[in-house]
Amino acid sequence: METLTPPRELLVAEDLQRQTAHWLAAATTFLDAEEFAAEPAWRSLEQHIGLPLRSQLATIVRELITFGQHSQRLAGRAAHDPELLSEAQRSVQQFRQRYTQVELTLDFFGDAVNSRTSGPLRAALRTLDMLATASMDEVLAAARLPVPPALCYLDHGTGASILRAGIRLWTPGMLNPVAAIKIVRHNLYRPTSLFHESGHQVSHLTGWAPSLGTAIQNALSDDPRLQRMWQPWSSEIAADVYAFLHTGFASVAALYDVVGDTRTLTRWPIGDPHPIGWLRTLLGCALCRAVFGNGPWDRLEEAMLANYPSHRADLAVAPLLTSSAALIPRIANACLTAPVPALRGEPMARILDPERVSPSALAELERSSGAALWRSPHYRRTEGIRIVALAGLREAENPAAAAFWIDRARNWMTDWHAVKDGSWRK
Template sequence: MIADAATRAVAADLERQSAHWVAAATTFLDAEEFASEAAWRSVETFVGLPLRRHLKVIVEELIDIGRATIALTRAARRDALALPEAMAAVQKLRRRYTQVETTLDFFGDAVSSRTSPQLRAALQALDALAGASIAPVLTRAGLAPIPVLTYVDKGMGASILRADIRLWAPGSINPVAAIKIVRHNLYRPTSLFHEAGHQVAAVTGWVPSLQESLGRSLAGDAELRAMWLPWASEIAADVFAFAHTGYASVTALFDVVGDARTLLRWPIGDPHPVGWLRTLLGCAMCRAAFGAGPWDDLEAAVVTGFPLRRADPTVRALLERSRSRMPGIAVACLTAPVPGLGGSPIGAAVDPARVSPAALAELDRTAGAALWTSPHWRRTEGIRIVALAGLREAEQPDKASAWIARAREWMTATPLAA
């Protein structure tokens, strides 16, 4: 059917719209539209190359869709029967553009958070530390390495956009694990390992196994089982952070969850354990792995400073019963089999004993002052240095600022990969 003047006018405008979106999409081929060249250079090759390659592919797919849409709009100028398909194609192109832009903007913002030489060095260090934390598990599980991109942002808690999940652009699979570190924990980055734990749990089948282990520990109390089992994903990540950084991970966690307004609350559907219980679980894991120590004082401070009488009456009994069973819960978490590790617990790949206070003291004594300056120690013991700095900050609150300054100086020095 030959298109009349009105139909041709509609088709012409559709072609104009399509040309606009294609032109806008073409600018995406330049990665510097979203982050500076210096910021992109700060991302290690192992991370940056697959990421930029993947982003280029989804942009090229968008441009191909745009060009096909332009062809449809041109056909509609000649044939009125083609107009509905052309109109639908333009709407699809608009939506795809937004989805691709969201994907690119996310990674551009992440890379662009490396705004100064100090931040670039710190985030490069975190990239390396996160990669080092998951490598032993992936190797033992026979899995390929996973690139990690860290970035800094505001807020209280860290987060992760896991590798191999779908991104905003249809058909686009995330090629890297993108981990957000918040500013207040940038130089005490135990949360980095919590987020890395989410990635490990996803690829090893850990969470269902941990749920079963928790279920056995809480046998005979259906209400506690119903409370604790949905928290397994976050608990697995906490266990992973604990295995890497010990008590430092527990005190850092309490600094995040220790809001008096929420510490004793249980929002239905929240995947995170009640903050009060989550802190006590960390202390119980310390006792299970290390015996008595400063975590006993932290638990006393939490229980005294936030007594259960402040909890909602509907939750109070569950919190009290959970506390009474915490030793068994801690053991269940630490010993839960990980399918990807052949049924061995996470400690088979990452032994918490390596970050006990005694082990960290021995590291400190053996390395001496070189621990904070030597490239060798940075490469071989970077994670344990994070654990040591966090432990000392917790043990010596009167010297906390000095330990934070030392950690900052260490993290912004020569990159760990050097």
């Protein structure tokens, strides 16, 4: 005998069906990857990073649609059986949430793919992908760990960021297949921040950050206040050190350009994992001094101290800045010698020798390679990171020539297609 459904429940069930139909129809459009980015861009990227991104994303879309169809059937049955109504409501709500999560995931990758719109931009981002992967390769190979593919994309803002490979994305069950690194426009052609971000990925995989934190704690063992201050920054410090090991002074100069904002340089926002900009810069200069001796970092430090003496900082922060500055050499040493668990206790500098990016070593590279350094695919492949270091060093040490070096770096990063094969030159 058929159960007569009261009108109110019927209205609710019909509305659930209507809602589900809407979200299901919207979800079905996700099956076409071109809803988020142009097909050639997807294909080009997949070929480049070697991952079938669309197939993987299509899997989560199909799962979403299956979920939606289940919700739809449930809503349909609830129209005849009011006892199913609350279950149907929950299901539809979950479907809506899942839809948002999947859309977020697809938008993220679509934006990343879409930022490769023009030829020069595509070339630049591919160069960055290559550099990011190269910056992880040596260390992860030594640690016998796989190297995740890197996907760099352009976005607004002042600072870079990374969505690490292997972390859970917004969509349940989906792990991030790539190390997705956001690059900001002002650093596109001076991408030392890229190595800070890849440093996060490497640090996560090798267990370096906690070990570095312990080393810093030991270095500050006679000042518990400073210990408490510095310890939460260990992850960001590890990334800064990683960028330094790869690019030397260039990373320090670029960092100062980002943090050297009068309003924020000496501020200490609560919960911010980044060290105070003032201290970050001092630490970078100390790293340079520890490895290379005296150099242009001394002038940068002097300039910063002259412009922003510690006593002008917030009253609560100023003493900590002063105390930290006195111990910076000790902290720098701790950073350079902290053992890396995945490297069997060896310091990171054992694999990434910072002497390779000293001003003298970079000058030797420049001299021995000549003009070929900026044109040859061989040097791009084998010395790409040091080329970034060299361009950044030259830009920083001679402000009058900064525009020339930025332009040179830009040409190097964007012209590799035409330069590589000179395809219509005989």
